[in-house]
Amino acid sequence: MATVEPYDTKGGRRYRVIYRTPERKQTSKRGFRTKRDAELFLASVEVSKARGEFIDAGAARVTIGQLGPDWLRRQSHLKPSSYRPVEAAWRNHVLPEWGGTPVSEIRKTAVQQWVSGLTTGEEEAMPPRKPKSATVVIRAYGILAAILDGAVDDRRVLSNPARGVVLPRKGKKAHVYLSHxxxxLLAEESKHETLVLTLAYCGLRWGEAVGLRVRHLDMLKRRIRVEENAVEVGGRVEVGTPKNHKRRTVPFPRFLAEPLARQCEGKGRDDLVFPGEDGGYLRSTRVQEDRGGWFSGAVKRAGIPRITPHDLRHSAASFAVSAGANVKAVQRMLGHSSAAMTLDIYADLFDADLDAVADALDHAVSAAGVAKRLPLA
Structure with missing residues (x-):
């Protein structure tokens, strides 16, 4: 039963409200100068409880800095390569700006100002910096919004003030499609010729290719089983399942059978198909231009557009579509989560399919003998 009780202070009589939360926990609020003020507060508490809108004042005082570490620990399901940029965004952008702010004091206008500051390089809590990319801004914002979603679920705030702000748009990088x-030519200029051809004709991600073992190759059926992914994160190679945790089987063209067989000569079933010089995983950092990598050197010598090993996936998609593969086959080859994702990324490769649909409809109408009855204007 809620009550209003008076008590005396040096400044005069004050009133305390004793009430129970929806969880039946007894709590109180004191300092009211008049009994009417105390009764009005009590009435608002009862109404908020009846509407399911009650927020405990103590719970609302918790800061983003207190909630953030627990939220990060709950992201343990992420692969190391995905977790690392999330942790960096929390440490570099969210914590410095919002760490000491209680969740109840965050306002939508302040979140919008922060997002705009990241985009322009004028973060409020920091000296001017280089503007952040849309990817970094959206990632940092997503962390703050997710923490506040949790605060809403825990009844610390009634609604999420971060939702609904205007975010920068990601610009799509134009794909580079190489010819056969x-x-x-790139493969011939490279010291890892077979690896380059495998990337370009099978559409494997870098980590999937360097994680291939002899047992993953079926030379009779000309299939590659993609079961492992070796990604370099913070100087360490993290080995796990492929992206989205989905294993898949990818075909390879007949001309790759002999080079792949040579890569496996003298090796056991568990040995790597494309090992580094030390016999371990081939490091992605050693292909980069700023480190004098073998791949960037081969790109220069071949005189082709500047690309990375990952960009060879685009050429693999292009070759598959040109060979008549439909979007579902390309999706399976590349390991995308859905055909819609494949279409979204490579819509330009399927323009010819639209022409084929129009031509097929034209032939169907002609065959039905109704073309002459169609209006001319």
Missing amino acids: AQVH
């Missing part, structure tokens, strides 16, 4: 001649 360019791919083979």
Whole structure:
């Protein structure tokens, strides 16, 4: 039963409200100068409880800095390569700006100002910096919004003030599609010729290719089983399942059978198909241009557009579509989560399919003998 009780202070009589939370926990609020003020507060508490809108004042005082570490621990399901940029965004952008702010004091206008500051490089809590990319801004904002979603679920705040702010748009990087001649020239200029051809014709991600073991190759059926992913994160190679945790089987063209067989000569079933010089995983950092990598050197010598090993997936998609593969087959080859994702990324490769649909409809109408009855205007 809620009550209003008076008590005396040096400044005069004050009133305390004793009430129970929806969880039946007894609590109180004191300092009211008049009994009417105390009764009005009590009435608002009862109404908020009846509407399911009650927020405990103590719970609302918790800061983003207190909630953030627990939220990060709950992201343990992320792969190391995905977790690392999330942790960096929390440490570099969210914590410095919002760490000491109680969740009840965060306002939508302040979140919008912070997002805009990240985009322009004028963060409020920091000296001017280089503007952040849309990817970094959206990631940092997503962390703050997710923490506040948890605060809403825990009844610390009634609604999430971060939702509904205007975010920067990600610009789509134009894909570079190599020709067959360019791919083979690049392979010839590279010291890992078979690896380059495998990337370009099978659409494997870098980590999937360097994680291949002899047992993953079926030379009779010309299939590659993609079961492991070796990604370099913070100087360490983290080995796990492929992206989205989905294993898949990828075909390889007949001309790759002999080079792949040579890669496996003298090796056991568990040995790597494309090992580094030390016999371990081939490091992605050693292909980069700023470190004098073998791949960037081969790109220069071949005189082709500047690309990374990952960009060879685009050429693999292009070759598959040109060979007549439908979007579902390309999806399976590349390991995308859905055909819609494949279409979204490579919509330009399927423009010819739209022409084929129009031509097929035209032939169907002609065959039905109704074309002459169609209006001319």
